Amino acid sequence: MNKDQAYHQIALACLKALRTPAGASAEDPIKELYSVIDNAFDSQFALLVAELEDSKHRLNLIQQLDPQRHTLADAQAIIQHNGTAH
Numbered sequence: 001m002n003k004d005q006a007y008h009q010i011a012l013a014c015l016k017a018l019r020t021p022a023g024a025s026a027e028d029p030i031k032e033l034y035s036v037i038d039n040a041f042d043s044q045f046a047l048l049v050a051e052l053e054d055s056k057h058r059l060n061l062i063q064q065l066d067p068q069r070h071t072l073a074d075a076q077a078i079i080q081h082n083g084t085a086h
Contacts, residue, residue, distance in 0.1 A: 006044040013040035 017036035062075045
């Protein structure tokens, strides 16, 4: 995920909240919008945490490679493996 994708998802959530009649009838529309923004940020943050955990796992796998039995290609294969879908 990149910064533009994260901002796009947050902006979409904000626009949806502003266009939704339920948001307009809320007691405090500003608080409602802030809540939507918080939820959108939380969702994007969760994706970043998942990517970080995946990267840490891959680095640990590379660290465990035995230089006597493994090559740079083995490390590259670990990095290039696309096991997560965001």
